[in-house]
Amino acid sequence: MADADPRFDASAEIATPPSPGNPKRRKALLGIAGAVLLAGGGYGIWYVAVGSHYVSTDNAYVGADTAQITPMVAGQVAQVLVSDTQNVKRGDVLVRIDDADARIALADAEAALAKAKRQFGQTSATGQSLAATLAARDQAIASAQAGLASAQAAFQKASVDLDRRRKLAPSGAVSADELTSAVNGYAAAKSSFDSARSAVQQAIAAKDAAKGDLAANRALTTGTTVETNPDVLAAQARVDQARLDLARTVIRAPVDGVVTSRAVQVGQRLAAGTAVMKIVPVDQLYVDANFKEGQLTRVKPGQKVTVTSDLYGSDVVFHGTVTGFSGGTGAAFALIPAQNATGNWIKVVQRLPVRIRLDPRELKAHPLRVGLSMDAEIHL
Template structure:
C-alpha cells in the first residue's frame, strides 16, 4: 500500500513537470508565432537574392606575346598597378618609323620655304628687269618717233627708219618677256605655297600616325583600371594574345556592393526607392547588413530572358512572376569585405 502511494506521488510530479514544460513550449511557440506574424505584417522578405559586384574583364588592345605577368590569382591591386607586359618590339619599330616619316615631312617643309624665298628673290629681280626694259622701250619709241618725223621731211633715210622700227620691236618683245617672266615667278611662288599646304597636311597625318604608334606602345603595358581584386588567372608568359582578347577578370572594390532580390509581384506594392532593407548572407547568418532600395526593375525577370514567355498560345498556366529589386548595401567597406559576388542572401524590406 505504501509502494502504490509512492508511485502515485512520483507520477503526479512527472505529470506536473511535463505540464509545465509543455506550457513553456506552447508559450514559446506563441511568442515565436506572434513575432513571425508581426514580421510578416511589417516586412516583405525573400531568399531569392544574391550579392553582386562589378566584375569586369581585362582585355588587350594590341596583339603580341606576353613578356611578363605581374599579378597572381585573387591578388588585390591598386589603380594603375601593372598587370602584365606585352612584347613591344614591333610597335617600337613602328614608332621609330613614324618619327622618321614625320621628320622627313618637316624637312620637306624647310625645303619648300627655301624655294619660296629663292623664287621670291627671282621675282623681285624680274620686276627690276621690267623697269630696265621699259626704259629701253621708251627710248626706242622716242627714236622711232623722231626718225619718222625726219623721214617725212626727208632728213632721214629709209634704212634709219627701219633700224629704229626694228629696235622698237625688239624692245617691245623684251618688255613683254620680262613681264611674263615676272608673272611666271609669282605663279611659281604661289605653287610652292600650295605645295607647302599639302606638306603641312601630310605632317598632321604623320603626327597622327606617330601618336597612334605611341598609343600602341603604351597599350603593351596593361594596368589595373581601378582598385580591385583579380580573379582566376588563365594566361601564361610567352602566350600569344589577340587584340580584344579577355585576359583576366577584376572585381571593382570602389563601386561598392549590392543585392539583387527577386521578389514576387505580389510583394512589391509597398516598396519604393529609398526603402530600408536588412540582408543576411547564408555564409554569415548571424550578421545583418543594412541597405536601401536604389531601383526596381521596369519589367519582370522573364521579360529580359532570351526567350520571353508568350501567353497567347492557348496553353496558359498562371505563374507568379518575379521583379528584380536592387538594394545597395550601406555598410562600411571593411564590413562588406567579407561578402563575395554570387553569395546567396536573405533579404527583408520594411513595408511603408
C-alpha cells in the same frame, strides 16, 4: 401458456440514455481552441505592428560590375604578372605585350615629325626667296620697258630715214647702195622694236608667275608657326598615337579587385579586343534580390535593407539600400520567353530583380564573392 422466446429481451426495448462527455477531453479541446485563437490573434497583432513593415526573400544573389580586361593593341604576350584569385590594385601591371614593333612605329613617327618641321622651315625660306624674286621681276620689267623705248626711238628714226631716201631716190640724190642701207636699217630697227616689246611682255608674265608662287607659298605659311602648321600637327598626332600604342603594350588594372577567368599565357598572340581576364571589384558589390511582384507594392528606392549571407550565416548582417528596379522580370529577358498567348496559359507569379547597394565598409570587413546566395529583407 407458451414458453417465452429466449431471443426476446424486454430490457432491450428500453433506450439507453447518453452518457455525459469526458470532462477532461472537453477541457483539452477548449484549451487547444483557445491556444489557436491566441496564436492567430498574436500573429495578427505582430503582422500589423511589425510584419507588414518588411518584405523578404531568399532568392537573392551577389553581383558586381566586373571589369573586362582586353588589350588595345595587337602583339605577342611577353609577360603575365597575375594569376586567378590574386588581389590587385588599380594601376598594377597585369600583362606586358612585346613592344618592339611599337617602338619602331614611334621612331618612324618622330622622324616624320622632324621632317615636317624641316619642310615648314624650307617653305618659309622659299617665301622670302620668292619675295626677292618678285622684286627682281619689277626691275626686269622696268629694264625691258627702257629697252622698248630705245628700240621704239631707233625704229622711228630708221622709218624717217627710209622715207626721206625713198623720196630722193628718183632725183638721183641718193644712191642705190644708200637706199638699200636705209631699208636694211629700218628692218633691223623694226626687229629690235618687236623684240623689245616681247621682252616687256615676258617680264610682265614672269612677274605674274612669281606673284602666284609667292601667294601659294604664303597660303602655306601665313598665320602659322612651326608648332601650328597643319602638316606638323598631323605628324605630331601620329607621334602621339604611336606613343599611346607603346604605352598600351603594358596592360594595367583599371580597378581594385580580384583577378578571375584569366585566359592568357606567355607567348600567346593577342588581337586587339581579346578578353584576357576579368577583375571583380569586391569592395563595390551589390545584391540583386528577386522579389515577387506582389511584394513590391510599397518598395521604393532609398529604403533600407538588411542582408545575410549563407557564407557567414545570420551572425553577420549586411546593411544596404534599394537603388532601383530592373527594367523587366526574369522571364521577360529569358532566352526563350514564355508564350502566354497560348490556350494552355497558367498564371505564374513573376519576380522582379531589385538592386541593393551594400556598405563598402562592411564588405571590407566581411568580403563576399559574386554569385553567393543571400537573404534580403526590405524595411518598408
